[in-house]
Amino acid sequence: MPELPEVETIRRGLVSLIVGGRILSVETRRADLRFPFPPGLDGLAGLWIDRLDRRAKYLIFRLSDKRVLLSHLGMTGAWRVDRAPRAEPTRLGKGKRTDVHDHLIIGFERGGQKAQLIYNDPRRFGYVALAASAAEAPQLLGLGPEPLGNGFSPDHLASVSVGRAAPVKSVLLDQKTVAGLGNIYVCEALWRAGIAPTLPAGRLSDMAIARLVAAIRAVLQEAIAAGGSTLRDYVDATGAPGYFQHSFDVYGRAGQACRRPGCSGTVQRIVQSGRSTFYCPDCQSK
């Protein structure tokens, strides 16, 4: 599901619902997601949620004892807030608020009102982790710069591309290169920059690198403004879908006409490193 724009959209939606809240209880519905739940989750009761930040595709819940709860959403992870208490599992039938894929339920109180912060993840590729601080979270070490921050520059992309034989598509998907891109936005950015996804990263010209950095920034900013992209099941913290999928130029458009003015090419689907790549061979040539 979620690349940087979707995670950022979820973060923004959750902030106004949970920041300032006090955790009352933590319930896990099964022993593990992709990785086992960390021990001591129930020990979070009594702490306040001071802030909610994002780094790359991770949500960072900052707690009042300075610890952080990290959340990676994998392919299908989602957070939502239920205002009313959930129905007990014994109450079945229509209108039930339970879901077999609700794996983590954090009860909290905010402004005198009780609510639940719920993590749902059908495929369970996501996970949560606890760390003494964000700086000490191993998951965040080694991540490349934020694509919308100052650390992501043509110079940076050029320096990590030197000598690389791997296709530029694969290098951009590597979170050590730049943190937060996924399959959709890499395809879209390469199309905007007019660069073939198969080009070895080390053969990018300085001009191409400059176009690519600008394209990555632009597509992510536009996607955030649109609330992310909903392919099948992604929704934000309030249950609303994104709508950037209507702006895709290549992703999911195999066999359709290239949208670049003056280009008469057809979008192709190929497989790189086991993942679908969508591009126009006619205008993505360098």
Next chain:
DNA sequence: ACCACTACCTGAAGGC
């Protein structure tokens, strides 16, 4: 160090 491939898990969609 680099690169490609596989596994992890569930569900939706399409073909027959």
Next chain:
DNA sequence: TGCCTTCAGGTAGTGG
């Protein structure tokens, strides 16, 4: 209706 195959927003681990 149902069975089977393919595909899906990610990434950690393995082996060449």
